[in-house]
C-alpha cells in the first residue's frame with residue numbers, strides 16, 4: 001500500500017505509516033461472466049436505440065465508459081453503413 005501511495009502521489013513511501021487493513025466480506029459481487037469487450041455491433045438494439053452501460057460488459061466505471069465508447073462507434077458505423 002505504501003508503495004502504491006508513493007506511485008500515486010509522488011511522496012516517498014517512508015512518509016506513510018500503515019495503520020490497519022479491513023477485509024470486507026462480499027464488498028463486491030463475484031462475477032463469473034466477466035466481459036471486457038464485445039463487438040460494437042451488439043450495442044445497437046435497433047435503428048433508433050443504442051445501448052451503453054456497465055450491464056453490457058461488467059460492473060465497473062471502466063466498463064461503463066468503454067461501453068459508451070463502443071455504443072458511439074456503433075452509432076457512427078450505423079450512420080455510414082447498415083450493421
Ligand SMILES: Cc1cc2nc3c(=O)[nH]c(=O)nc-3n(C[C@H](O)[C@H](O)[C@H](O)COP(=O)(O)OP(=O)(O)OC[C@H]3O[C@@H](n4cnc5c(N)ncnc54)[C@H](O)[C@@H]3O)c2cc1C
Nearest residue numbers: 027028052053054055056058059060061062063064065067
Ligand atoms: C457500492 C458500489 C461500489 C462500487 N465501487 C466501484 C469501484 O470501486 N470501482 C468501479 O470501477 N466500479 C464500482 N462500482 C460500479 C460502478 O459504480 C458502476 O459499474 C458504474 O457506475 C455504472 O455506470 P453506468 O453509467 O453504466 O450506470 P449508472 O451509474 O447506474 O447510471 C445509470 C443512470 O441511469 C439512471 N436511470 C435509470 N433508469 C432510468 C430511466 N428510466 N430514465 C432515466 N434515467 C434512468 C440512473 O438514475 C443512473 O443515474 C460500484 C458500484 C456500487 C453500487
